[in-house]
Amino acid sequence: MAARHRPLSERGQLDLFRALPGDFAPRDAQDLMAYPFFSLSKSHRVAPIDFVAGNVSIRVEAVPDHGMATIWDADILIWAASQIVEARDAGLRTSRLMAATPYEILKFIGRGTSLRDYQRLKAALDRLQSTTVATTIRQPAEGRRHRFSWINEWKELTDRDGRPDGIEMILPDWFYQAVLDDALVLTIDRAYFELTGGLDRWLYRLVRKHGGRQRDGWRFDFHHLHQKSGSLSPFRRFVFELRNIIRRQPLPGYTLFMEVEIGGRMLLAFAPCRKPVDGLVLSGTPNIVPSGTPVSCYREQKPGLTRDNKSENPALNLESNKDSNFEERARDVQKLIRETAEGLSATANKTANRSAWRKLGTTHEAAQEPELPLDDRSGGSR
Structure with missing residues (x-):
């Protein structure tokens, strides 16, 4: 009786690639930068992400034991x-x-190398492995979906004495093919790893994907941004957080400002931070409206933020000029309008009073124009 040959596992069919030493430029996959694939909160999320735009559909699902992979977990994919x-x-x-080794991964993504950091790394690998994605992106047949996990499997390695000796992981083919395609990968600024807010990180990746080095920048409707983020925050809270980001200006290499159209539609605009941005910008209408932070690009580049010459964006970790943020400018405009209206109203009242007195004098000839308190008719030349 012929012996049965067990089929090789996926691990047995793949050559092993050992991580390269060195501190080189971080790269990110454009698909992951443009669409909502990760939770933006560190809290345990099991609610799925459902995103549909044109012929692109994405559904991200999590298991209760681990929760959904977060945008901080995605740093491991950037390392890969x-x-x-x-x-x-x-x-x-x-x-x-x-x-x-965990040390190599943690150092590359700007984390500590303590036991606690190692445990957090393993928890991140668990979330990446248990989170499933179904998407139509880069599928040859319209409407067809590709389903995968961010990591097919991973395991801890030990040496002959049973001591930890690194980790192995298997990436999904969907992600791997995107990385091999040079047109689908962008270099990001190493200062990205220093961003602590989930919305900050998501917005930087979106801006880097769409903004690039365009001199005129890019614009997004706030409602569209809310949809693309996959955030569970209500829209009003989302807008509040975006305005706070515009005030802080945390994104390396880019300046953010807000535009408001005549109809009240809010737009987030951004441009590469190469030179000062004009304080008044077009909002997509013939009118000129105040923008958020017009002069936040004047500061000199801070040394040490960009530690890699291959990074395409300068590491400008900017803070907004509080005297020029959008809300204060808007209040100034409202104050000016109010003062102008009050002045016009006072002038109109004076004109009406004078006209009334003239009519009264014509109708009643005996009526005398009342003397004003400041008139001095008791003496002096006439």
Whole structure:
């Protein structure tokens, strides 16, 4: 009786790729930058993400035990993409099966290397492995979906003495093929890893994806941004948080400002931070309206934020000029309008009073114009 041959596991069919040493430029996959794939909160999320726009549909699901992968967990995918691109450009063979030490991963993404950080790394790998995605992006047949997890599987390695010796992970083919396609990968600023807010991180990736180096920047409707974020926050809370980001100006290499159209529609505008942005900008209408932070690009580049010459964006970690933020400018405009209206009203009242007295004098000839309190008719020349 012929012996049965067990089929090779996925791990057995893949060559092992060991992480490269060195501190090179971080790269991100554009699909992950443009669409809502991750939770923007560190709190446990199990509510799915459902996003539909045109022929693009995305559904992200989580399991209660681990919760949905967060945008901080996605740093591991940025590390993996950076490794693959660096090896490919160096003429080395790459693979979806990757091996590295926790220290190498944690150092690259700007984390600590304590036991607690190692435990958090393992929790992030669990969330990436248990979160499932179904999407139509990059599918040859319209309407067809590709379903995958961010990590097919991962395991801890030990040496002969049973001591920890790194980790291995298998990336999904959907992600791996996107990274190998040079047109679908962008270099990001290393200062991205220093952003602490989930919305800050998401907005930087979106801005980097759509803004690039366009001199005129880009504009997004606030409602559209809310949809693209996949955030569970109500729209009003989302707008409040966006305004706070505009005030703080935390995104490396970009300036943010807000525009309001005549109909009240709010737009988030941004441009590469190369030179000062005019204080008055077009909002998509013939009228000129105040923008949020017009002079936040005047500061000199802070040393040490960008530690890699290959980074395409200067690491300008900016704060807004409080004297020029949108809300204060709006209040100034309202105050000016109010004062102008009061002045016009007072002038109109004076004109009406004078006209009334003239009519009264014509009708009643005996009527005398009343003397004003400041008139001095008791003496002096006449």
